[in-house]
Amino acid sequence: MTDAAPGxxxxxxxxxxxxxxxxxxxxxxxWLRLPLPMALDHVNVYALDDGDGWTxxxxxxxxxxxxxxxxxxxxxxxxxxxxxxxxxxxxxxxxIGLAGWFQADHGAELVTTRTAxxxxxxxxxxxxxxxxxxxxAYWQACGMDADVLAxxxxxxxxxxxxxxxxxxxxxxxxxxxxVFRAGGRDWHVRIGxxxxxxxxxxxSDDGDLVIGGDQLLPSISPNLGVYATEPTADPVAEWLExxxxxxxxxxxxxxxxxxxxxxxxxxxxxxxxLIDNHHGALRRLEHHLEAPxxxxxxxxxxxxxxxxxxxxxxxxxxxxxxxxHLWHAGRATRxxxxxxxxxxxxxx
Ligand SMILES: [Zn+2]
Numbered sequence: 544m545t546d547a548a549p550g551x552x553x554x555x556x557x558x559x560x561x562x563x564x565x566x567x568x569x570x571x572x573x574w575l576r577l578p579l580p581m582a583l584d585h586v587n588v589y590a591l592d593d594g595d596g597w598t599x600x601x602x603x604x605x606x607x608x609x610x611x612x613x614x615x616x617x618x619x620x621x622x623x624x625x626x627x628x629x630x631x632x633x634x635x636x637x638x639i640g641l642a643g644w645f646q647a648d649h650g651a652e653l654v655t656t657r658t659a660x661x662x663x664x665x666x667x668x669x670x671x672x673x674x675x676x677x678x679x680a681y682w683q684a685c686g687m688d689a690d691v692l693a694x695x696x697x698x699x700x701x702x703x704x705x706x707x708x709x710x711x712x713x714x715x716x717x718x719x720x721x722v723f724r725a726g727g728r729d730w731h732v733r734i735g736x737x738x739x740x741x742x743x744x745x746x747s748d749d750g751d752l753v754i755g756g757d758q759l760l761p762s763i764s765p766n767l768g769v770y771a772t773e774p775t776a777d778p779v780a781e782w783l784e785x786x787x788x789x790x791x792x793x794x795x796x797x798x799x800x801x802x803x804x805x806x807x808x809x810x811x812x813x814x815x816x817l818i819d820n821h822h823g824a825l826r827r828l829e830h831h832l833e834a835p836x837x838x839x840x841x842x843x844x845x846x847x848x849x850x851x852x853x854x855x856x857x858x859x860x861x862x863x864x865x866x867x868h869l870w871h872a873g874r875a876t877r878x879x880x881x882x883x884x885x886x887x888x889x890x891x
Contacts, residue, residue, distance in 0.1 A: 686837020
C-alpha cells in the first residue's frame with residue numbers, strides 16, 4: 544500500500560464480498576458486508592483473528608436477514624471459531640444493531656465508548672408509537688413543511704428498538720489514548736465526533752491500517768445531524784475539530800477500513816476534502832441567508848441538488864446543523880416565528 548501516490552485516493556479492493564463471504568484485506572483482518580434496507584444499502588464489518596476466537600468490529604442492523612448472514616459467515620470464512628468480543632465504533636443501529644445478540648447468544652464482550660453505549664441503550668429503551676411533543680416542536684423549529692409535519696405526526700417514527708437487539712447490562716469502555724490488542728496488532732484508539740458523539744477509530748501501531756467506522760468514509764460525506772435530544776448542538780464544529788485533529792495521524796499509504804463503501808488509501812487528502820466540503824457549504828449558506836429562511840429552506844445551497852422524499856429527514860437535520868453552526872460562530876442570527884420556526888439570517 545505504501546506506493547499509493549500522495550494526494551490521491553485509491554481503492555485497492557474494488558470488489559466487495561458477497562453476503563456471508565469475507566475478503567482478507569490484511570493478515571488476520573476479514574472484511575464482510577451486511578445489507579441495509581435504505582439508499583445506502585450496506586454496512587461494512589470486520590473480523591479480527593485473535594487465534595482462538597474473533598473480535599468483530601460493528602454488526603449491521605438487528606434483523607433475521609443479518610443474523611442468517613452472520614451465521615453463514617461464522618460457519619464459513621470465520622471457521623466456526625467463537626466471537627469473543629464485539630467492538631462497536633458508534634451508536635448508530637447499522638453498527639451496534641446486533642451487539643446485544645452477540646452478547647446474549649454468543650457470550651461476547653461488548654467494547655465501545657461510554658457515550659456510544661449510553662446513547663444506544665437509552666434510545667433502545669425509549670420506544671415511541673408517535674413522535675413526542677419535543678420532536679414535533681423541533682420539526683417546527685426546522686421549518687418542516689406543514690403537510691410533511693401533519694403526516695409524520697400520525698406515523699410511527701424511527702425507533703432504535705426496531706433495529707437493535709436488546710442490550711444486556713454491561714460493557715467494556717474504550718477511550719482516547721487506549722491501546723487495544725486484536726487481530727495480532729496493537730491499535731491506538733482515537734475519538735472522533737460530529738457524525739456521532741464519541742465515535743471510536745482504531746489506528747494500527749505499525750501505521751498500516753485504520754478502522755474508520757463512519758468517521759472516515761470515502762466518496763460520501765457522513766451525515767451531521769441535530770436532533771430533539773440536543774436541539775442547539777453544533778456537530779459541524781465537532782466534526783471539523785475531529786477531522787483536523789485526526790489529520791495529524793493520517794498518511795497516504797494507510798489502508799482505511801470504513802463503515803460504508805470501499806477500503807481506501809489517501810486519508811490525508813480525504814480528510815482535507817471532508818473539511819473543505821463543509822466550509823464551502825457554510826459559505827454558500829451564509830450567502831443564501833442574506834434573506835431570512837428556516838433550515839428547511841436551505842437544501843439547495845447546502846446540497847446543490849433536489850432532495851427526494853426518502854432523504855428529507857436526513858437533509859433536514861443536516862441543514863439545521865449548518866444553520867446552528869453559523870449561529871454559534873456569530874455568523875447568523877435566529878428569530879422565532881409565530882408557528883415556532885427558527886428563521887436564520889446572516890449577520891452582516
Ligand atoms: Zn453512523
